Amino acid sequence: MIALTPVSLNDCEDLLHFEQENRAFFESQVTARPAGYHSPAGIQAAVERALREAQEDLGYQYLIRDAQSQLIGRINLSHVRRTHFFSAELGYRIAQRACGQGHASAAVRQMLDLAFGPLGLRRLEAHARSTNPASVRVLQRCGFVQFGHSRRSMELQGVWHDRLYFERHREATS
Structure with missing residues (x-):
């Protein structure tokens, strides 16, 4: 069981430890954050x-x-x-030690409830590298449908990657 909590200034120390502990793992998967981000001042500014x-x-x-x-x-x-759109882009990252346990899918489902409920959005987009099957599976399990594919559109550690684009709509109520 997981819980989503809005980020607050009280989370800075936890967040710093989380980002530092997973920095190498995250940077192997997504573009690196600026070096100053991984400091107490950088985390506080981000929060x-x-x-x-x-x-x-x-x-x-x-x-x-x-x-x-x-x-x-x-x-x-x-x-x-x-x-005109009532939309947003979804993003997520899971600590390396917590991968493969269903946490990302559970978090995305909870975020869908927030987005399509209290936040009043009607459409979410997300993207994943074509070489990241775990992230693609999370999106598909949570009802996202692929609507696009961009070739060689993201450079990571000197290698160009394709990206897959997904969307999820709030179910019609009428």
């Missing part, structure tokens, strides 16, 4: 930015905690667009 974005309805960041309240991941909605 403050996340709080501003939530207040301005531009994005929402949550921490994923396990049954023992240990930080095992992050999940977010970014690029929130209300007028």
